Ligand code: FE
Ligand code: FE
């Protein structure tokens with residue numbers, strides 16, 4: 243544990259670790275939702291959607307990495323069991339049971355919008371209290387905003403294409 247690093251945090255550190263473990267659970271679920279979504283997705287523009295979903299899966303995994311590293315620095319334990327993800331998650335998990343591209347894009351856009359609002363709250367909590375965590379969350383939320391934009395752009399392209407076929 244980073245002794246001095248923990249000392250400078252001006253909030254309840256256990257509470258902060260809990261917030262980070264909830265976010266870590268979200269990231270693992272987001273990772274899997276993208277990863278398995280990329281495997282099952284069907285319909286027009288499938289190739290472009292698969293590439294984007296696969297990249298996003300990798301990026302969610304890198305968010306999990308950043309959060310777990312910070313939890314350990316603070317003297318905490320990253321959530322150890324997948325069963326805990328479902329208990330701790332803020333944004334939940336939406337199984338891609340309907341593999342149609344538009345449905346998968348909608349589900350993931352919803353997930354990104356949830357992630358953005360959760361991370362925005364974490365920024366508010368940590369801005370003054372823990373600039374180190376704040377900086378990590380800022381990196382993550384910036385990428386979630388990119389994710390929302392990428393998926394929304396794909397969904398718009400899909401709609402334009404379907405519109406022209408009518
Ligand atoms: Fe993420
Ligand atoms: Fe994301």
Ligand code: MG
Pocket residue numbers: 294297298388389392
């Ligand atoms: Mg992207």
